[in-house]
Structures are given as C-alpha cells and as structure tokens.
Amino acid sequence: xxxxxxxxxxxTSVLMVxxxxxxxxxxxxxxxxxxxxxxSNYGGSSVVERNLDRITIVVGGLxxxxxxxxxxxxxx
Numbered sequence: 511x512x513x514x515x516x517x518x519x520x521x522t523s524v525l526m527v528x529x530x531x532x533x534x535x536x537x538x539x540x541x542x543x544x545x546x547x548x549x550s551n552y553g554g555s556s557v558v559e560r561n562l563d564r565i566t567i568v569v570g571g572l573x574x575x576x577x578x579x580x581x582x583x584x585x586x
Contacts, residue, residue, distance in 0.1 A: 534559055
C-alpha cells in the first residue's frame with residue numbers, strides 16, 4: 511500500500527507541476543507555446559482555462575489525499 515501511494519504521489523506531483531506551468535500567466539510563458547495566449551475570452555476566462563483550473567483542483571486534491579494517507583500509514 512505504501513508503494514502504491516508513493517507512486518501516486520510522484521505521478522500527481524509531476525502532473526501538478528505541468529498543470530501549473532500550463533496556466534495562462536501575465537506574460538509569455540509555457541502556456542503560450544501551446545496556444546494559451548491566442549484563446550478568446552468567455553466570461554473573463556476561456557473555456558480551456560476553466561477546464562484546466564478544474565483539472566488542477568482535482569489533481570491537487572488527489573495529491574493532498576495521497577500525502578495525508580501516506581503520512582498516516584508511515585506513522586504506524
């Protein structure tokens with residue numbers, strides 16, 4: 511169980527780094543390489559940006575849950 515949670519933690523950590531880098535920044539960044547700077551605005555932010563926000567929140571929740579679960583397992 512500890513190995514599975516450790517693998518989940520590593521995978522979600524890498525995903526979090528990539529997802530945060532893909533967010534649209536105030537200047538030119540990694541998101542502009544993938545067309546993030548050309549997207550049209552809808553309600554203050556693009557549909558893609560809102561979906562990216564949702565995915566980031568879900569992956570962040572998984573990351574947090576895996577950290578808590580791993581710390582509880584290793585505490586025993």
